[in-house]
Amino acid sequence: MSDLLHAQPFAPRDDAAFLREINVLSLRHLAGCEPYRRMWPDWSGADSLDGIPFVHVGVFKHLLLRTTLPEVRHQRILTSSATSGAVPSRIALDQQSSALQSQSSLAILREMVGPQLRPLLVLDAAESLRRPGEVSARIAAAMSLRPLASQIHFLLADAGDPRSVEWDRLREVIRGHDDLLVYGFTWILWAAWGGADLPADVRSLLRGKRIHFVHSGGWKKLEEVRVDPERLRAALLEGLAPQSRVIDFYGLVEQIGILYPLCECGFRHAAGWADVLVRDPWTLRPLIGEVGALQLMNVLALGAPYHSVLTEDLGRRVEGDCPCGRGGRRFELLGRMAQAETRGCANV
Amino acid sequence: MSERPQLFEDASGRHAVLLPFRLDQRIGEWEGLRTAMIRRCPEPFSREEWAYLVAFLDAANLRAPVNGAFGLPASQQGGACTAAYRPRGPVAVWLPSNVSLLGPLMLVLLSLSGNSLRLKAGSQATDLTAVFLEFARQHLPAGPLGEYLGRQVRLEQFGRDDPRNASMAAEAAARIVFGSDEAVQAVEALPHPVGSMLVAFSDHRSVAWIESAAAGDEALASLIRVFTIYGQAGCTSPSQVVLLEGRPEDALRIRDRLLDLWPRVVRHDPPAYLASENVMGRQHAAAVGWQAVLAPRNAAVLAAGAFDLPPPVGRLTLPIIPAPLAAAVANLPANLQTIGHVLEHPEDPAWLRLLAGTRAKRFVPLAAMHHFGPVWDGWEFWKQLFEVVPLC
Numbered sequence: 001m002s003d004l005l006h007a008q009p010f011a012p013r014d015d016a017a018f019l020r021e022i023n024v025l026s027l028r029h030l031a032g033c034e035p036y037r038r039m040w041p042d043w044s045g046a047d048s049l050d051g052i053p054f055v056h057v058g059v060f061k062h063l064l065l066r067t068t069l070p071e072v073r074h075q076r077i078l079t080s081s082a083t084s085g086a087v088p089s090r091i092a093l094d095q096q097s098s099a100l101q102s103q104s105s106l107a108i109l110r111e112m113v114g115p116q117l118r119p120l121l122v123l124d125a126a127e128s129l130r131r132p133g134e135v136s137a138r139i140a141a142a143m144s145l146r147p148l149a150s151q152i153h154f155l156l157a158d159a160g161d162p163r164s165v166e167w168d169r170l171r172e173v174i175r176g177h178d179d180l181l182v183y184g185f186t187w188i189l190w191a192a193w194g195g196a197d198l199p200a201d202v203r204s205l206l207r208g209k210r211i212h213f214v215h216s217g218g219w220k221k222l223e224e225v226r227v228d229p230e231r232l233r234a235a236l237l238e239g240l241a242p243q244s245r246v247i248d249f250y251g252l253v254e255q256i257g258i259l260y261p262l263c264e265c266g267f268r269h270a271a272g273w274a275d276v277l278v279r280d281p282w283t284l285r286p287l288i289g290e291v292g293a294l295q296l297m298n299v300l301a302l303g304a305p306y307h308s309v310l311t312e313d314l315g316r317r318v319e320g321d322c323p324c325g326r327g328g329r330r331f332e333l334l335g336r337m338a339q340a341e342t343r344g345c346a347n348v
Numbered sequence: 349m350s351e352r353p354q355l356f357e358d359a360s361g362r363h364a365v366l367l368p369f370r371l372d373q374r375i376g377e378w379e380g381l382r383t384a385m386i387r388r389c390p391e392p393f394s395r396e397e398w399a400y401l402v403a404f405l406d407a408a409n410l411r412a413p414v415n416g417a418f419g420l421p422a423s424q425q426g427g428a429c430t431a432a433y434r435p436r437g438p439v440a441v442w443l444p445s446n447v448s449l450l451g452p453l454m455l456v457l458l459s460l461s462g463n464s465l466r467l468k469a470g471s472q473a474t475d476l477t478a479v480f481l482e483f484a485r486q487h488l489p490a491g492p493l494g495e496y497l498g499r500q501v502r503l504e505q506f507g508r509d510d511p512r513n514a515s516m517a518a519e520a521a522a523r524i525v526f527g528s529d530e531a532v533q534a535v536e537a538l539p540h541p542v543g544s545m546l547v548a549f550s551d552h553r554s555v556a557w558i559e560s561a562a563a564g565d566e567a568l569a570s571l572i573r574v575f576t577i578y579g580q581a582g583c584t585s586p587s588q589v590v591l592l593e594g595r596p597e598d599a600l601r602i603r604d605r606l607l608d609l610w611p612r613v614v615r616h617d618p619p620a621y622l623a624s625e626n627v628m629g630r631q632h633a634a635a636v637g638w639q640a641v642l643a644p645r646n647a648a649v650l651a652a653g654a655f656d657l658p659p660p661v662g663r664l665t666l667p668i669i670p671a672p673l674a675a676a677v678a679n680l681p682a683n684l685q686t687i688g689h690v691l692e693h694p695e696d697p698a699w700l701r702l703l704a705g706t707r708a709k710r711f712v713p714l715a716a717m718h719h720f721g722p723v724w725d726g727w728e729f730w731k732q733l734f735e736v737v738p739l740c
């Protein structure tokens with residue numbers, strides 16, 4: 001499925017083809033997923049994207065949705081990191097979608113970091129790979145870089161402790177290579193590397209290396225410690241070769257395989273097989289140029305209806321061409337909706 | 349005790365209350381604070397919370413616990429007293445992070461008991477009790493109440509592992525704990541004086557029982573008002589509405605009438621994150637079998653269904669369930685607090701017989717579900733803050 005995936009990610013797109021594909025996909029999920037059908041009992045098609053049915057991102061914390069059709073072969077369950085102690089989302093992955101999602105993320109990442117193979121350093125622990133039947137969002141994001149890696153090294157001894165960096169392993173890799181790829185969740189990248197006290201010899205070994213740092217997972221934790229993107233960037237790039245880059249991706253576990261990179265001009269871009277709407281939280285009316293809740297869509301999610309997800313993230317769609325030269329829908333990501341504390345009788 | 353005994357009498361006799369202040373003066377001082385309260389609602393109180401607090405400080409409302417415990421004021425002349433009541437001693441109160449208006453309301457009631465107070469607020473949240481206490485200290489004119497709040501009320505904010513928890517328990521003649529069952533058990537386990545009283549206001553849920561025939565617009569508007577105060581987070585909010593002896597079509601009719609009434613009763617939008625959560629709540633409820641709809645402007649989720657469906661989620665999701673009375677009783681929450689009712693004949697003794705077989709702590713008209721008073725969770729706690737000295 002999806003001819004759209006054959007094009008360059010940010011090339012001009014046939015919007016009618018996207019609408020056609022996502023309509024077909026929605027109908028497939030309606031046919032194969034009873035809970036989804038109950039959410040949208042009267043839906044039979046849309047003549048514009050704002051009529052495409054969505055699933056609120058929070059539903060995935062409470063229900064494991066699956067689309068059961070003869071051609072769908074479910075595999076593992078993808079779980080979100082739930083870093084704030086909340087209930088994690090759970091997404092049923094299927095074989096065909098996983099392949100498409102890998103293609104998608106590879107195409108988007110290649111566009112941002114270049115095609116050449118180089119060692120990939122992952123700020124996570126190898127043990128995170130070894131959970132049978134489940135894969136965490138962190139590992140899924142790291143593994144999306146695997147096709148661009150000549151070798152993979154997990155740098156943390158303990159997945160839950162960003163201070164557990166195995167410096168000897170890092171030393172060994174740095175000594176042998178001038179080009180490196182580093183992936184970490186945003187807050188881990190800061191805690192383990194950017195904001196960490198790197199050993200003097202490691203800092204010295206890193207001098208002049210070309211490193212692409214790729215991070216995702218949001219800024220919530222770093223906002224709490226007042227670290228902004230510029231501070232993270234400056235800390236990571238200090239002493240490295242000028243070609244080094246820090247690349248911030250926005251993505252959801254509920255939209256696995258779809259990455260929204262932050263371009264040089266400060267905008268997020270949707271690949272040709274994805275799209276973004278912004279909705280008024282109180283009316284769900286689509287908004288152009290105004291701030292509202294982001295609805296993310298893609299045509300790659302076959303095993304469950306996570307092809308169109310209404311998020312709790314705020315954004316603003318921006319019309320017109322981006323000065324960075326990339327096409328695709330562009331938008332500004334403005335963070336999560338502000339949450340007030342739940343007041344009650346202490347029983348929640 | 350500088351004040352002379354204050355005398356009350358009821359059917360059981362004449363009672364002397366031994367307090368270092370005049371109760372009528374203290375009640376008057378609280379009522380007087382309302383003038384300043386009407387002018388300004390401090391953050392983070394919502395307007396509804398502040399309005400409830402203003403109403404709570406009405407003198408007649410504050411006299412109710414006194415009169416309920418001791419009777420009506422008696423003349424100084426007359427016969428001998430049967431008992432004297434004096435403050436039990438220092439009271440320690442544990443307020444968790446998200447506790448609601450119950451904190452400020454408790455502060456007001458406890459101030460009428462004459463006991464010194466030590467209150468522990470949650471360590472991680474803005475605490476309404478602290479904000480109200482500060483407001484009162486700032487706006488009360490010089491007088492006994494202001495002096496009491498300044499000298500005998502100590503409010504601190506610290507965590508559950510802080511050693512001050514132990515010192516609070518060690519010096520308390522009465523310990524009042526809001527929180528989960530685990531939090532109550534933790535406080536109960538702290539060393540305390542022999543005879544120290546423990547009052548636990550722990551994890552509870554409430555329900556509304558409505559007879560379809562009595563479910564007019566006024567009752568439904570009342571339901572909306574009561575539910576929206578804290579939604580599913582409130583121990584006295586209706587976590588579900590049971591339509592007694594109702595049919596599924598009655599549930600849909602009530603649901604749709606609530607939809608019509610909602611914007612007339614609630615005139616402000618929920619915050620964006622709650623509007624968003626309601627979209628989730630509607631979808632989840634529909635997915636698991638409820639006939640769920642969103643109130644205008646995504647203000648709430650109204651879900652008609654049955655007891656055997658998986659429970660819907662969301663802080664502002666209100667399940668509406670038609671059921672025979674026996675099923676309503678059988679499905680009461682194990683940790684039941686209040687049954688708020690809309691009944692054609694609530695005075696019918698059959699309701700009392702039925703209550704005998706439930707764990708309901710309160711059985712009150714729907715509109716009174718949140719009304720806090722000197723009897724709570726089955727405890728006549730306010731009266732118990734006094735020691736009784738029999739005199740004959």
